[in-house]
Amino acid sequence: MTATDTTPTIRKGRKFAQVLEGARTIFLRDGFEGASVDEIARVAGVSKATLYSYFPDKRLLFLEVVRGECARRVDDAERPLQATTSAPEMLCAVGSRIVDFIVSDFGVAMFRFGVAEGERFPDIGRDFYEAGPMMLRRRLVAQLREFAARGELAIEDFDLAADQFAELCKVDIQSRLILGVSSRITARERNRTIAGAVEMFLARYGAART
Template sequence: MNIADEQIRRGRKYEQVLNGARIVFMRDGYEGASVDDIAREAGVSKATLYSYFPDKRLLFMEVAKTECQRQADEAVELIDLTLPPEQVLTAAARRITQFIMSDFGMRVFRICVAESDRFPELGHQFYHSGPLLVRQRLADYLREAVARGELVIDDIELAADQFAELCKADIHNRLIFGMADCCQPRDIERTIRGAVEMFMARYGAGRG
């Protein structure tokens, strides 16, 4: 347990505070979110809020970490890890693109970038609760597929990072910069199909 975890108290109204904070952070951003608004949305007093989270930064990171954990857990539950790589990677790519395109995914990315100068640890902590978590879950599957002889990979972590980046191609930047034509279902399927095909061309056991 790190210092931030030790500062957070989990009790009867913990989830209530967290849910209220999530609504306000996603609506107003990190800087625009006031403790008064969060307490009001959560239906608790400021004293109660502070008894759970001593400062706003800790509350924001707990919101981000909880949401990322939830999405990662859902992805694992929905994917049969014994299936062939093409099927698992397609399902994983669909979950990754859904997260990238979600209101939460876009807003939390923008918040971390906007606050990077004042609170550089925000981005660092979000990476460990979000992208790094995805990387670890994907790497676990890749190791199993390698052990079954379905993939040939020397650097598992690099391969996991490469696949996650392939899933962002032609989607992430267009979303972040507000391109009006992003993103139609056909664009998403094109990116997913391309990510899986390129990954298998590089790491599939039957390549070449």
């Protein structure tokens, strides 16, 4: 559900985080459709009445889990920039966080959900995009603008550049995991992908390019 004036207000209380953690465990294990409210309440250690007092329906609970997880991971991807931080160092750090998200159980589960259920639950897919990839794009754009102001990058379309870098970090890794071709990504594959993404991005947007 996208944020509107008609979106129900979520009440927070003493067991709110407990409910979310239980829901996260079950959604990752069983998916949205397979997740049982009874099982979520059991794993969270609360009654169904307590769960429903926070979340009147499963969809709202799922979206809150998605928003919280995405916000946490995007916050992890953003680090205060130091005067001595270079553009390659910033890109390597952001690329590392992007790949970490892609290969995480949560990242794989969410993208599989999007492929399997996106048509039936378009609002959930939209909310995930806004809470995750779109939030990351906004923060990456801000960092790209700062390095462009320093003269280290030459970018005209910052949104496009941010999207291109994120896609470079996914090369082959995401599709292999989602489709079950690979069950894990090695450290060598991870580092190779990040280094290649940074190198290609700088070849296009580095201020010193010829």
